[in-house]
Amino acid sequence: MMMNRRTFSAALVAGAAATLVSTRSMAAAPAPAKARNVVFAHGLFADGSCWSEVIARLQKAGLNATSVQNPLTTLPEAVASVQRVLARQDGPTVLVGHSFAGMIVSEAGVHPNVSALVYIAARAPDAGEDYAALAKTFPTPPATAGIVFDGDEGRLSETAFLRDFAGDLPEAKAKVLYAVQEPFQKALLTGKTTQAAWRSKPSFYAVSTEDRTINPDLERFMAKRMGAKTIEVKASHLSLISHPDKIAQLILEAAGQHP
Template sequence: MSIDRRGFTNAAIALGATVALAGPAATVRAATGGRARNVVLVHGLFADGSSWSEVIPILQAKGLTVTSVQNPLTTLPEAIASARRVLDRQDGPTVLAGHSFSGMIVTEAGMHPSVSALVYVAARAPDAGEDYGALAARFPTPPASAGIIYDGDEGRLSEEAFVRDFAGDLPAAKAKALHAVQQPFRRELLTGRVASAAWRSKPSYYAVSADDRTIDPDLQRFMAKRMGATTIELKASHVSLISQPDAIARLILDAAGQN
């Protein structure tokens, strides 16, 4: 059987041009096979995997397989490795979503070949090699920072700061219950830098919390704009995934191609 090599080459070039013109989303869909079937969620500081408990049932009702990573909060490489192990178990295209500090994890672990899109919820979104602390210093210091308490190498948020500055739009009783289950973080975790920025090559989505007292809202807007993210803005505290789970779930479903 003869092969028209010139025709084959021209067709390949045309296909490549079509994907390039369609942008990162089309490139990822071509590589991973279409709509995402899975969602992997990562929590940040002052929390654990249950912080996604309001969002998870909404996603599951849409037929998605959902896993909430238990971030060790020890070092950035260990935290990234914990997310990658979960991503290794996924069957098919996967949306990787992170809240707060775990945007660091999403940015690096999002390079995993299974990840089709990234979702940041009031989250850090550094560039490769960037000192996030130096970036954040360009914006007003958020009030919650003053409430961090260290016991030796471990940090946690005081109950007063948690209720007022971290979860300010939740009923006080619920905020106090969440404070009771927060996991301490190791100081070293805050010194890590990502080696890669997945948002530079994969479609990204960002939920800005306009009333955030933990990560400055203008810093969130800056990061979302820099990455060219599909962005929503919510009148919410830092924990919009708990206070406005429907809106966060819709954003994740958009990233999964399910809406």
């Protein structure tokens, strides 16, 4: 059977992933240190308040949580904003990122205060990797067509936001989130990570099986490549809002406090 170019590229990527995971599995994955601090970074079309439901659950469990209002301007500026917050933590800290913020987690996660990484339906690039090229080896998710630009400022159209970004949320709630989405700058999308913190830190990944913003199979590939403890959540891209209990439980496990 002949493969088309996209299928062949995906097969090559999958093969490379299998080799990498096999290599990593030869050594036991380090257990995360017990942590009481959690730092969150948000992705595109959102702001730091998107973590509110998860934060409430972690605070109830006795964790200290900080959600960074990271700028969606350039990758270095976003990483710097997270690094400043990480530097203020008083001990082991779990660093959590959603969507685009997986780029931030991969870069800033090498900070010595970071004890574990958690990716929620997030990008998880290798050091210097062209994420856009990687994503093109999988079918393009529907939300991509809904991005609109005013000059260099991008946002998601209301139709795409409700259907492809927040598809499993009540419409009234999704409309509120649409109203407060933070625009991003085109320059943000050109950034490449120079670090892959998941190569040296315990990593956890929540795949959104109904995701229409990042292809779920791409999420599975990235999670497998990093050797992450992975869960699958039947959710839209916004599992952190539609399924906060499951996301909070994964973070507690990363903090060494999961029962």
